[in-house]
Amino acid sequence: MTASPAPFPYKLIATDLDGTLLGPDETVSPRTRAALEAACARGAAHLVVTGRSVPWTRPVLEMLGHEGLAVCGQGAQLYHAGERRMLTSVTLDRRLAELALARIEDAVGPLALAVSRDGVDGQVLIGPGYGEGEGLLPSVPLESMADAWAEPLNKLYIQHPTLSDDDLGRAAREAAGDLVSITVSGPRIVEILPLGLSKAKGLSLAARRLGVHASQTIAFGDMPNDIPMFGWAAHGVAMENAHPELRSVADEVTTSNADDGIALVLEKLLAQ
Numbered sequence: 022m023t024a025s026p027a028p029f030p031y032k033l034i035a036t037d038l039d040g041t042l043l044g045p046d047e048t049v050s051p052r053t054r055a056a057l058e059a060a061c062a063r064g065a066a067h068l069v070v071t072g073r074s075v076p077w078t079r080p081v082l083e084m085l086g087h088e089g090l091a092v093c094g095q096g097a098q099l100y101h102a103g104e105r106r107m108l109t110s111v112t113l114d115r116r117l118a119e120l121a122l123a124r125i126e127d128a129v130g131p132l133a134l135a136v137s138r139d140g141v142d143g144q145v146l147i148g149p150g151y152g153e154g155e156g157l158l159p160s161v162p163l164e165s166m167a168d169a170w171a172e173p174l175n176k177l178y179i180q181h182p183t184l185s186d187d188d189l190g191r192a193a194r195e196a197a198g199d200l201v202s203i204t205v206s207g208p209r210i211v212e213i214l215p216l217g218l219s220k221a222k223g224l225s226l227a228a229r230r231l232g233v234h235a236s237q238t239i240a241f242g243d244m245p246n247d248i249p250m251f252g253w254a255a256h257g258v259a260m261e262n263a264h265p266e267l268r269s270v271a272d273e274v275t276t277s278n279a280d281d282g283i284a285l286v287l288e289k290l291l292a293q
Contacts, residue, residue, distance in 0.1 A: 029063040030290050032237040035092075035224055038071040038081055038282060039207055043262055045279050049085060051157075056287035057218055063291070066211060068092065068227055070220050072246055074137050074145070074175055075100045075107065077158045078271040079093035092228065094137070094215055095204060095246060096223030097175045099230075105141065109226065113137050113174045113201070113215050121197035121213055122177065128196040129189065135160070135178035136169045143175070152209065177213040186211055190245075205264070206246040221249035241283050241292075242267060258286055 035058065037041040044050055049270040057067050069085075070080055070092040078093045078100070088103030097111040107242060126132055133151035138144050146163035169177075181189045186205045193203040193211065202214040228238065240254035242245070251257030251270055260272035260282045268274055275282035 026063055027293075029060045029065040031060075031065055031239040032293065033068060033072045033228060033233040033239070033258070034060060034065050034230065034287070035046075035068045035238055035240040035242070035254060037072060037220075037247055038069060038078070038248075040262060040278050041241050041247075042069070042280065042283060043081065045192035049081075051283040052281045054085070056281075056284040056291070060287050066231055066233065067254070068224070068229075068231075070096075070224050070240070070250060071205075071260055072210070072220075073158075074098065074143060075141050076143060077145070081104075084119055090227045092220065092227050093221075094175045095206065095212065096218050096220045097215065098139075099223060099226055100141070108230075110139055110175070111215050111218060112178060113213070115170045115174060115242075116287065117200045117216075118174065118177055118213060119170060121193075121200045122179070123181065124196040124200075125193045127292050129181055129184060129192050133180040133182075133184075134163065134169065136163060136174060137176045137178070139173040139175045143172075155236040163209055174213075179211050179213060206244050211247075219249035220246060221253040224250055224253055232250040241248065241286070243278065258282075 072095045074094045082102040082135050091100045093100050099109040101108055134148040135151045136146045145160040147160045148163040153157055189211050190203050190205045201216050202218050204212050235253050236255045238254040239256045240250045241258045245264050245266045247267055256274045257271045258275050259268045261277040268287045275286050
């Protein structure tokens with residue numbers, strides 16, 4: 022009689038999307054998909070934990086055939102993919118956001134702005150000068166600042182004409198860190214979030230619903246916004262292409278998202 026394979030060493034596999042699970046072509050490679058499926062067949066659950074809001078995450082979930090939970094919007098949104106339903110959502114106080122934006126601009130000068138509206142079908146509004154040449158995901162123009170505050174938000178995106186992402190993030194935290202949270206989540210992506218919000222908050226909420234503890238979780242990421250997630254999970258794996266700040270706190274560094282870094286780690290764990 023053939024013995025059943027041993028359970029996967031972790032009950033929860035938490036993966037960021039851009040720069041991590043998704044390759045440079047914005048797809049999940051067959052090798053990575055197979056490794057995730059093998060781990061799940063041995064008792065693990067795969068949870069997407071992304072800075073993307075739900076409308077920008079949903080196409081990836083559909084590509085994966087994922088029907089469970091997903092943590093979106095830097096932890097602000099807990100989404101059930103199978104039911105196409107938002108379970109929880111944390112919004113950004115618009116008065117605080119407007120004050121924070123004014124403080125940051127007082128410190129560093131005018132910013133380019135994008136606004137992410139709350140909800141399963143929330144639009145992202147792109148202001149003048151934001152993201153030129155960045156290959157932005159679907160969005161609509163922000164016609165006036167009044168439109169920015171017209172509906173509930175989950176985040177703001179800011180860009181500066183000369184400051185680096187890291188320098189803008191530091192300046193924004195110094196100017197408005199008592200009002201909002203600031204994180205760097207990708208190239209030219211600096212975000213203003215509800216105070217105290219992080220991927221770790223959303224991940225812990227999803228894990229509680231799944232009956233999984235931090236000690237049973239492995240997490241993969243590539244940017245500073247993944248640092249709280251690594252702090253929560255038992256084992257944090259940074260991609261080779263990861264930001265130096267994340268690599269410095271990772272338990273392990275794997276190959277890049279272009280070289281199936283997630284699959285490499287999962288395959289080794291499956292072989293144990």
